[in-house]
Amino acid sequence: MSRIRELPKVELHVHIEGTLEPDLVVELAHDQGIELPYPDAEVLRERYVFADLSSFLDIYYANLDVLRRRHDFARLAYEYGARAHLAGVVHAEVFFDPQAHRSRGVPLHDVVGGLVDGFDDARAEFGVTTDLIACFLRDRPVAEASAVLDELVDMSAPIVGVGLDSAEIGNPAAPFAEVFARAAALGLRRVAHAGEESGPESVREAIEELAVHRVDHGIRSVDDPGVMAQLAAHRIPLTVCPLSNVRLRTVADLASHPLPHLIEAGVVVTINSDDPAYFGGHVDDNFLAVAEQFALTDDTLAQLARNSVTAIFLPQERRDTVLAQIDEWLAAGHPPPVE
Known part of the structure; x- marks a missing residue:
């Protein structure tokens, strides 16, 4: 476990709201005099059994009520940075839902x-660097997403990109094409959730209609060889979240996860946590779980980590630094023979 935690990682798929731990929910509620519908953090944690994405989103959005002040968001971000440091994360591109x-x-x-x-504060204390990606809620009106983009631009918000998340079924990506085109004209990178609940056609739609640089989740791509070939040929990364897929029942269990098939097909796969406070695992836990389940070698784990580096929205100099750190980790596990 310690060696996997020491592997330098970049996290590309984590919702900051999904890092809101039950203890912090209760603490912030108590601090503000907010009455919660459960007596303590343990009872809240026991409710984290989900039948699907919608059942998760219900409690996810309800918990956000404790995030009301600038201080609350600062505390949330700092706590993620502290935990990410323990997971071996050196940089994260973090989603938030305006x-x-x-x-x-x-x-x-x-x-x-x-x-x-x-x-x-987390960077100063732990050295973890972060960038923000503002996600639009695909189950909300397109006009609302457009207004949010305007507001973020007017306030010169320090975002590197935009994304699309929330309930996928019944909420296609294509209507957001104009908003994403505006974001592109502003120099912002684009990502979108697709192929988590819906099939491979959702992945193709995100690529062709939104011109995304990365597809978040994308595991249903395995159901269409054409989509798999498109991802591999154009080196479009998938930000895969294995433990999330299990907890939301998009796969029956970890053994059924299509990760090995995606790797074998030459798709640029990255490993991430999604909403770790709800799904029982930060990015290091996800690396450990897939390493054990699929007997992944250090070489494969290092390649998964490298994939994340090639997919980040950072200058090449910073990428090269992290790649060198990954190479050092790999070399440390293969000491030269003693002569």
């Missing part, structure tokens, strides 16, 4: 400002 807070009357200045505050 609409989920804006709709509750929380000013976006407080949301973004708080996240920046917390991540700045």
Whole structure:
């Protein structure tokens, strides 16, 4: 376990709201005098049994009620940075959902400002660097997403890209094409959830309609050889979250996960946590789980880590630094023979 944690990692698929641990929910509620529908953190944690994505989103959005002040978002970001450091994360591109807070009357200045505050503190203490990706909720109106993009631009929010998340079934990506095109014109990178609940056609839609740089999840791509070939040929990374897929029952169990098939097909696969407070595992836990389940070698684990580095939205100099750290990790596990 310690060696996998020591593997330098980049995390590309983590929702900051999904890092809100039950203990912090209770603490922030108590601090603000918010009455919760459960007596303590343990009872809340016991409710984290999900039948599907929708059942998860119900409790996920309910818990956000405790995030009201700039301080709350700062605390959330700092706690993620501290835990990410323990997982071996050196850089993370972190999702946040502006609409989920804006709709509750929380000013976006407080949301973004708080996240920046917390991540700045975590970087100073642990050395973990972060960038923000603002995700639009695909089950909300396109006009609302467009207004959020305008507001983020007007406030000069320090985001590197935009994404698309929330309930996939019944909420296609194509209607958001114009918003994503505007983001592209602004120099922002684009990612989108696809192929988690819906089939491979959702992945193709995200690639062709939104011109995404990465596909988040994308595991249903294995159901269509054409989509698999498209991903491999164009080197479009998938940000796969194995423990999330198990907990949301998009796969029956970890043994049934299509990760080995994606790797064998030459797809650029990366390993991530998604919503670790709800799914029982940060990125190191995900690496450990797939390493044990599929008997992955150090070479394969290092390649998965490298894939994340090639997919990040950072200058090449920073990428080269992390790649060198991964090479050092791999070499440490293969000491030269004693003569």
